[in-house]
Amino acid sequence: MSRREDVVVIGAGIIGCAVSRELARRGAAVRMFEARTVGAGATQASAGMLAPYIEGHARGTLFELGLRSLAMYDEFLRTVSEDSELMVEYRRCGTLEVATDAASAERLRGMAEGEPLLQWLDRGEARSREAALATSIEGAVLAPGHGYVAVPPLMDALAWSALRHGVQIEAAHRVTGVRVDGAGVTITTDDGTSWSAGRAVIAAGSWAGFLEVNDPAAASVRPVRGQLLRLHWRGTPLSHIVWGPDCYVVPWQDRTVLVGATVEDVGFDERTTAAGVRDLLDAACELLPETWRATFIEARVGLRPATPDGLPFIGASTLSDRVIYATGHYRNGVLLAPLTASLIADLIIDGHEDPALAALRPGR
Ligand SMILES: Cc1cc2nc3c(=O)[nH]c(=O)nc-3n(C[C@H](O)[C@H](O)[C@H](O)COP(=O)(O)OP(=O)(O)OC[C@H]3O[C@@H](n4cnc5c(N)ncnc54)[C@H](O)[C@@H]3O)c2cc1C
Structure with a gap:
């Protein structure tokens, strides 16, 4: 990466938090917007199970993603606990x-x-x-x-870890629109404020379709x-x-x-x-x-x-490579958080498109 990236992340569930933290760990300046409070969406209800053999009975892409992410969990938890100085039951x-x-x-x-x-x-x-x-x-x-991982303490630790790596968290800020312009993206929030950045990551969970980005992929969550x-x-x-x-x-x-x-x-x-x-x-x-x-x-x-096929949307939107989706994790967002964060950071920071992203393309 030749310069420090500016990324806005929309949504502070487990996916938005994991992505923001990983981007910041790798040197990007990140601002994360959350309409409610950190982890208040699907994440707070999660059972925190890490069980790819059960969730991926069909032994297809979801199973492979689950195994890959599970293999990252020990290190993910170790570094999150170390950064935050909080213990998480795992x-x-x-x-x-x-x-x-x-x-x-x-x-x-x-x-x-x-x-x-x-x-x-x-x-x-x-x-x-x-x-x-x-x-x-x-x-x-x-x-x-x-x-399993106990999700409420994980979210506390993840948010602290993200803050320690320099992520700015804007809670109670609902993003209403994402516009791609010459150099990057501009987002607007419900109090009428605009923010500019190099890229936007949409991690708004079930609500991704409410954002005005004119992207058919988002509407199908x-x-x-x-x-x-x-x-x-x-x-x-x-x-x-x-x-x-x-x-x-x-x-x-x-x-x-x-x-x-x-x-x-x-x-x-x-x-x-x-x-x-x-x-x-x-x-x-x-x-x-x-x-x-x-x-x-x-x-x-x-x-x-x-999503319609049960796989998450991870990757650039059909409109622009400045708008990137990380949503649609359905029953496996906790399991897939470390892998999702790593795939998005590889894409944004290193320009590396992991082969797994071919099956996860938004708009597929
Ligand atoms: C009962 C239950 C049990 C589960 N058990 C498991 C399990 O055992 N293992 C597992 O891996 N997964 C499990 N899951 C699934 C897992 O919880 C989800 O896949 C995961 O939480 C999705 O995370 P997310 O960050 O994408 O979405 P969310 O947690 O929903 O976060 C999205 C966030 O975006 C915010 N947002 C939305 N729109 C905007 C906007 N315009 N501007 C700003 N912010 C916005 C929302 O307020 C929300 O906080 C379970 C889910 C449920 C409901």
Whole structure:
């Protein structure tokens, strides 16, 4: 890079924060705009699971991206904690993906076969590793490399790390428009202020389509609501993330658990519902009957940014290479944050287009 870049990043969810921090770490001057507060979008509702073998059952591009990003997580967490001087709960405790009937047992056993990083466990083996599992289960696939990160503390640490690297954070500033002009871009915010920069990165999650950039790619991001519960666990201690057909349970070290998540097509409605809470509790009780003994802490809700083919939009807009998208991470934004940050920084700082970006092109 021959000169210090100026980049504006729109949106301070996990993607905007990770991208801003990485750009600043590599020498760019970055200003990040957030309509609400840092991490207040889909990110605050996330379960923080890092589970590419479950999310990428189809073993395609998403799976490859997930594996790549997971491999970056130890170093990502180490440097974020070091920069911020904040500890973040992060455990590679493994997942147990549970088969509850013969058909799912056959499918999951087949998936684990020939895959050295997965192990099929019959009912007895699965229950010997996780005694709280229902006696009715057929078995489970163990993925020992999977894990989770506690997202609220991660966001605090990430924001501090970004600040330490010089990122300017403009909270409560909604960006209304992005205009490409001769030397770069000009953005306007809802208080009528304009800001100029060399490039703009759109990390506005589900709301990317509201920005006036006239880019058809942005408009095809849509919100998919997810509700998630936090409970105080009072049963047999859990040592893995447990994933069933209708819910998953993530055990934190303070004996709280996260139970997620609904998948609902309800537009931009960010409310929790009685039906969502009931469905999650029913599903968790079926998988782990001792859920009945848990006490209720809270229900969270977030809008996952989804694209038509389920892959994120990462790369230059169809209009201009000065406007770059980093959105549409749907169910995997936490997992994919380190990789996304690195791909965007490679592109902006080094002018290097990673081959993975070919499948992630906005407007594809
Ligand atoms: C219930 C639930 C569970 C999940 N579990 C997992 C999981 O276990 N693992 C995983 O990897 N992922 C998970 N996800 C998905 C993950 O949370 C998302 O993929 C991720 O948070 C997306 O991050 P983001 O930064 O793109 O979007 P967001 O977090 O939504 O951030 C976008 C930000 O942009 C801001 N913004 C929007 N428009 C503007 C504007 N015009 N100007 C300024 N700011 C703007 C918003 O206010 C928001 O803060 C889960 C999601 C949900 C809802």
